[in-house]
Amino acid sequence: MVAKKKEHELIVSVSPHVKSxxxxxxxxxxxxxxxxxxxxxxxxxxxxxxLIVTSLCIVTALLSEWGxxxxxxKDTTITDGSAVLTGLLLGLNLPATVPFYIPVIGTISAIxxxxxLFGGLGYNIFNPALIGRAFVLITWPRAMTTWMKPDxxxxxxxAVSAATPLGILKEEGLAxxxxxxxxxxxxxxxxxxxxxAGSLGETSVLALLIGACYLLYKRYITWHIPLxxxxxxxxxxxxxxxxxxxxxxxLIHILSGGLILGAFFMATDYVTAPSVRKGQxxxxxxxxxxxxxxxxxxxxxxxxxxxxxxxxxxxxMIDRNMRSxxxxxxxxxxEEAK
Amino acid sequence: xxxSTFEGGIHPPEHKELAEHSAIVEAKAxxxxxxxxxxxxxxxxxxxxxxxxxxxxxxxxxxxxxFVSAPVHSSVSGKVIAIGDFPASNxxxxxxxxxxxxxxxxxxxxxxxxxxxxxxxxxxxxxIKNAGIVGLGGATFPSHVKLSPPKEKxxxxxxxxxxxxxxxxxxxxxxxxxxxxxxxxxxxxxxxxLGVKKGYIGIESNKPDAARIMSEAVAGESNIEVHVLQVxxxxxxxxxxxxxxxxxxxxxxxxxxDIGVVVHNVGTxxxxxxxxxxxxxxxxxxxxxxxxxxxxxxxxxxxxxxPVSQLIEExxxxxxDGPVKVIIGGPMMGFAQYSxxxxxxxxxxxxxxxxxxxxxxxxxxxxxxxxGRCIDxxxxxxxxxxxxxxxEKGFYEDCKEYNLFDCxxxxxxxxxxxxxxxxxxxxxxxxxxxxx
Numbered sequence: 198m199v200a201k202k203k204e205h206e207l208i209v210s211v212s213p214h215v216k217s218x219x220x221x222x223x224x225x226x227x228x229x230x231x232x233x234x235x236x237x238x239x240x241x242x243x244x245x246x247x248l249i250v251t252s253l254c255i256v257t258a259l260l261s262e263w264g265x266x267x268x269x270x271k272d273t274t275i276t277d278g279s280a281v282l283t284g285l286l287l288g289l290n291l292p293a294t295v296p297f298y299i300p301v302i303g304t305i306s307a308i309x310x311x312x313x314l315f316g317g318l319g320y321n322i323f324n325p326a327l328i329g330r331a332f333v334l335i336t337w338p339r340a341m342t343t344w345m346k347p348d349x350x351x352x353x354x355x356a357v358s359a360a361t362p363l364g365i366l367k368e369e370g371l372a373x374x375x376x377x378x379x380x381x382x383x384x385x386x387x388x389x390x391x392x393x394a395g396s397l398g399e400t401s402v403l404a405l406l407i408g409a410c411y412l413l414y415k416r417y418i419t420w421h422i423p424l425x426x427x428x429x430x431x432x433x434x435x436x437x438x439x440x441x442x443x444x445x446x447x448l449i450h451i452l453s454g455g456l457i458l459g460a461f462f463m464a465t466d467y468v469t470a471p472s473v474r475k476g477q478x479x480x481x482x483x484x485x486x487x488x489x490x491x492x493x494x495x496x497x498x499x500x501x502x503x504x505x506x507x508x509x510x511x512x513x514m515i516d517r518n519m520r521s522x523x524x525x526x527x528x529x530x531x532e533e534a535k
Numbered sequence: 536x537x538x539s540t541f542e543g544g545i546h547p548p549e550h551k552e553l554a555e556h557s558a559i560v561e562a563k564a565x566x567x568x569x570x571x572x573x574x575x576x577x578x579x580x581x582x583x584x585x586x587x588x589x590x591x592x593x594x595x596x597x598x599x600x601x602f603v604s605a606p607v608h609s610s611v612s613g614k615v616i617a618i619g620d621f622p623a624s625n626x627x628x629x630x631x632x633x634x635x636x637x638x639x640x641x642x643x644x645x646x647x648x649x650x651x652x653x654x655x656x657x658x659x660x661x662x663i664k665n666a667g668i669v670g671l672g673g674a675t676f677p678s679h680v681k682l683s684p685p686k687e688k689x690x691x692x693x694x695x696x697x698x699x700x701x702x703x704x705x706x707x708x709x710x711x712x713x714x715x716x717x718x719x720x721x722x723x724x725x726x727x728x729l730g731v732k733k734g735y736i737g738i739e740s741n742k743p744d745a746a747r748i749m750s751e752a753v754a755g756e757s758n759i760e761v762h763v764l765q766v767x768x769x770x771x772x773x774x775x776x777x778x779x780x781x782x783x784x785x786x787x788x789x790x791x792x793d794i795g796v797v798v799h800n801v802g803t804x805x806x807x808x809x810x811x812x813x814x815x816x817x818x819x820x821x822x823x824x825x826x827x828x829x830x831x832x833x834x835x836x837x838x839x840x841x842p843v844s845q846l847i848e849e850x851x852x853x854x855x856d857g858p859v860k861v862i863i864g865g866p867m868m869g870f871a872q873y874s875x876x877x878x879x880x881x882x883x884x885x886x887x888x889x890x891x892x893x894x895x896x897x898x899x900x901x902x903x904x905x906x907g908r909c910i911d912x913x914x915x916x917x918x919x920x921x922x923x924x925x926x927e928k929g930f931y932e933d934c935k936e937y938n939l940f941d942c943x944x945x946x947x948x949x950x951x952x953x954x955x956x957x958x959x960x961x962x963x964x965x966x967x968x969x970x971x
Contacts, residue, residue: 207875208858210894215548219908319904521910
């Protein structure tokens, strides 16, 4: 009898046998990295308070996700970068001067109520960071609308309070805004660089665009939502934003408030935005319309947060009604229409 | 103008460099050929031999079990030593005939016919049918069925599929480089059978030598065009290929013949030529034996029924003793094997041995994060994310709402999914649970 040949170990699994190297946690960490410039600018402008507020959010996010998953006997997912991202985004959406319990409570409501109670990553209806922010804004309206001047020396905890450009625009009008910033060119420059009062990470358009370009280059986000969102804001601002019609200043509306942060980093959240491209355009336009409705007619000077949250509600409906067009059905539809 | 293509698709690493420049060599005939009686889509064959019978090379051992079926032939001369169920490359046990090779290489009488082009369409179709020709690209649909369109479906174009979009595989590439004239002759036979004036040959642009050689081969033929296609998986899927070359869309649930097109693989074209010219049935095919786990990747001309283990030996064996994943077919749609005793069949386009740095280790999959990547790349314009979510929750009926049965399981969605969800498997599960 012949000696039995050594059997080679064979791996058996289902097709396809090759996969792309893009992973969910890779995407999440990349978005975190893309937010780093904005984070660094926030510390530069607002001093150590910025560092503390954002760090509190991130640490609370990790602890509450870990704690909830421990409590509900689930595998922990804190290394996938999504909890860190929620914490980071919420931190960048808070004013520098908030009492330190606000970031903690805001983050818990974001992670536990908005994300985990709905089933965790992939199942939440609303953007967790934005719900966290809405929660603390409504609970502590004064603390959440007290802004500081972005000139704090890095070593100083002292804060001089100031109004945001959109706040001035709403309460006192464009003329007052120009007095504050000198002339229009100066205003645009300061807004672009981020030298203004506002939430930590929203002020520097430059820093945000650096991160956004990286995400666009990596194709982790596409132009559909940001462009339709910002474009709609610009058009509405131009038509209704000034004295009379077609007289508004779209640039002020684009560069101030949380629009750039919201349009590139929050409205593009995969889970809570439509996944079909044409649906994303509808989503972006909706966000733009609601934002401008609040900015021009609402009680708040800024509306990006509520706009995105409201459009999050419409996401399932948009996805259901604006499906991708199936191969082989496209041409037939055209012929039937004739 | 850019290269012809379709919407969607992916770009997996090609790894064609492993074998694309090695010329086709003939593999040793197996000492025992295992001939499965079902090597095609459609009714299995019925065995017409019994144990102990002497058969010749090319002799029929299984007769077709219906119209959508194709006979199988012995690939060696020798004696039938077993008839029964044997493991096949699709993971199932398949009734097969085992023939011990007497190494005499005696052919059954073949009908050599240098003047084959003067035969009429019905005669040619009959020769193709008797030669047991099926789609050699891997789909294994009996070719004579495609050549028998009903009268109400006039055909006006024939496409020869040389896209070979699956990574690693180079069999069709080598075949076009080495036997261009025969492929063109095969195309002309198909055009004659169908009474079609226009023929196309589609080749992905990553095979410039094949495109050049095929263009030279059709230089004198004013009604045959070579189309160079964008490199993109699944460019070689019938529906995608037709869209790329003719800009026609096969309607959902329909066949290419519904829009006047018939597509054949280059290997099939060659087999059709050999069947009509020499009366030769399919007893061998080109198989790419490749992958980083293989010492000397090769393109082999292999007898049907040769065990895969023998091909791996002919290609120098495995690179080391480490675990390998052996795939029959391409890495996107092929089957991983649990035994190397399975035989090469008509549909075996490649044998790939992947080392641990090539294949994705099996891992837990995550929740769908609705990133929409699968929707962007689905060549059929479906929403694979929704199909996988419904199927995961057991809502199989809802999958139909999302055009479940238009999916041809190319695996592109599973390739791009960042959560590594087994979307294709969810689709297959749903398909098995509901009626179309």
